[in-house]
Amino acid sequence: MTNPERDPDELVLDPCAAAGAVELLTPREVPLGGLRAMRVRRTLPQRHRSLIGAWCFVDHYGPDRVADTGGMVVAPHPHTGLQTVSWLFTGEVEHTDSAGHHAMVRPGEVTEVLHGTQLWVALPSASRDVEPGFAHHAPEPLNGAGWEARVFLGSLLGDTSPVETHTPLLGAALRLDAGTVLDLDVDPAFEHGVLVDTGVVDVCGQETKPGDLAYVAPGRSGLRLSTGSEAARVLVLGGTPFGESIVMWWNFVGRTHDEIVGYRDEWQAQITSGADGRFGVVDHPLPPIPAPTLPNVRLRERR
DSSP states (O other): OBOTTOOTTSOOOOTTTTSOOOEEEOOEEEEESSTTOEEEEEEESOSSOOOBTTEEEEEEEEEEEHHHHOOOOOOOOOOBSEEEEEEEEESOEEEEOTTSOEEEEOSSSOOSEEEEEEEEEEOOGGGTTOOOOOOOOOOOOEEETTEEEEEEESEETTEEOOOOOSSOEEEEEEEEOTTOEEEEEOOTTOEEEEEEEESOEEETTEEEOTTOEEEEOTTOSEEEEEEOSSOEEEEEEEESOOOSOBEEETTEEESSHHHHHHHHHHHHHHHHHOOOOTTOOOOOSSOOOOOOOOOSSOOOOBO
8 A cells, every 4th residue: 555665676556647637726715703713725615616526615724823813713603505524633623503412523632723624515405404413433543654544434445434424425634654655545436635734745746735635536546645755644535526516605505596595594584583493593602693795696506
């Protein structure tokens, strides 16, 4: 699977050799929160690419000192048509939702630094109205020569996550030592994204720097990840092409502009009246976040 000290005369087949070019997605910085907004790096969606499998949203943040930024404190807000996935490198995030689930999401020990990712998964039409749920999974590390991996969704490196998904998905965090070459066997029906957190990683020939996401189209049975003189940490995301058009706006994933307008109207009516509704009620010290004003143009469908 990996061998940083290969014999120079050894024949090694490159799983990327016969495949097309890797597309590099660079992040844009956006504020998350109020007056002391924490800055996050958003690599998905982009104008020319909205999804990788069912992954439709990738925010990457930190390391930020909580004392300086105030951490991630988000008042009650709605969601439709999606699942959220939180993966932390350091720090902790408190999860509270309208279904009564409450948990602290931590990578291990609590620290004064917040560093991780917030990810969204679009739900297919057949699953958009499933009952709200919550799953907390702390995957055991897998180890090899020069690497460590934790598989939190799907299957990789012989490990399978127990977390249910509504479309075929992959989510894994990998740590690579300096000078490591790791060949991952992957499903050729999947498209993949490799998000670099720290270090510089060559993804099938594409140099990928911290904050960048390398997109790999379907058709590859393997991904080669290589590091140079420094260690690196990455997330590998993947899934079969979603196959449905979606409309994304604020915290809503729908299928049409008019559907999004309806979701916004329902949320505004619910927070104005204080009554229970589609979005439930969350017991939180902060008031609910009002929805922004819709743009003066129709929201476009994305694939």
